[in-house]
Amino acid sequence: MWVGVVSLFPEMFDAITRHGVTGRAVSQGRVALEFYNPRDHATDRHRTVDDRPYGGGPGMLMKVDTLRAAIHAARDRAVEATGQRPRVIYLSPQGRRLDQQGAHELASGPPLVVVAGRYEGIDERVVESDIDEEWSVGDYVLSGGELPAMVLIDAAARLVPGVLGHQDSAVEDSFNEGLLDCPHYTRPEVIDGRRVPDVLLSGHHGEIRRWRLKQSLGRTWLRRPDLLEGRTLNPEQQALLEEFIEEYAL
Ligand SMILES: NC[C@H]1CCC[C@@H](CNc2ccc(C(N)=O)cn2)C1
Numbered sequence: 457m458w459v460g461v462v463s464l465f466p467e468m469f470d471a472i473t474r475h476g477v478t479g480r481a482v483s484q485g486r487v488a489l490e491f492y493n494p495r496d497h498a499t500d501r502h503r504t505v506d507d508r509p510y511g512g513g514p515g516m517l518m519k520v521d522t523l524r525a526a527i528h529a530a531r532d533r534a535v536e537a538t539g540q541r542p543r544v545i546y547l548s549p550q551g552r553r554l555d556q557q558g559a560h561e562l563a564s565g566p567p568l569v570v571v572a573g574r575y576e577g578i579d580e581r582v583v584e585s586d587i588d589e590e591w592s593v594g595d596y597v598l599s600g601g602e603l604p605a606m607v608l609i610d611a612a613a614r615l616v617p618g619v620l621g622h623q624d625s626a627v628e629d630s631f632n633e634g635l636l637d638c639p640h641y642t643r644p645e646v647i648d649g650r651r652v653p654d655v656l657l658s659g660h661h662g663e664i665r666r667w668r669l670k671q672s673l674g675r676t677w678l679r680r681p682d683l684l685e686g687r688t689l690n691p692e693q694q695a696l697l698e699e700f701i702e703e704y705a706l
Pocket of ligand 1: 578
């Protein structure tokens with residue numbers, strides 16, 4: 457997966473390029489992250505990257521010429537590096553809500569150029585001419601688009617084949633496709649008198665798989681019933697959910 461990042465604060469992205477699963481994906485070359493800083497395209501003595509809004513009002517906008525130069529540099533490099541035209545994404549609360557399905561789409565699609573806004577945003581004409589899609593990580597406003605950009609990149613990068621170490625954790629995810637995760641346990645067997653569920657100590661892998669599926673279905677039913685709307689469960693899933701509900705109602 458190739459991602460060009462347009463940001464005034466590229467050093468923030470150390471959080472995903474130098475640590476953990478995403479850090480390994482980058483070092484192994486499974487995910488390529490390249491940075492394009494509008495400030496590098498400033499020609500004035502003060503290296504200006506912001507500009508005043510027409511119509512007045514508080515705050516500044518990102519300066520058009522330096523922003524567009526960075527976006528175009530990233531876009532041209534994407535074509536050079538992958539032979540494909542990139543999807544240019546702008547993070548904003550006005551965008552398409554990111555979810556796991558969206559992450560799969562981004563991971564399996566063309567290269568990405570991700571634009572992180574600062575100040576009060578960007579000129580609408582730049583949105584119209586240079587941005588293909590706006591995406592949002594949730595209904596809240598942050599001081600910049602960098603953290604949302606890292607969330608989007610992380611969510612997609614971990615889905616790139618080979619990035620998640622042992623395949624079963626990816627299978628685990630696909631297994632829970634669209635369901636909440638089941639509870640997890642590790643040593644010690646007892647914590648403050650609370651034991652690990654016996655089935656997980658039994659070694660019966662079929663039983664364990666069913667228990668985990670039942671817990672995922674039950675948790676989804678309890679905490680996010682909306683995720684079950686309009687979803688047809690297979691006979692095994694239906695039976696396990698009914699079992700969970702019966703036990704829950706006791
Ligand atoms: N008008 C505020 C707006 C101006 C332009 C820059 C953004 C950066 N902040 C963001 C970006 C995205 C999200 C999100 N939900 O994905 C939240 N916050 C803030």
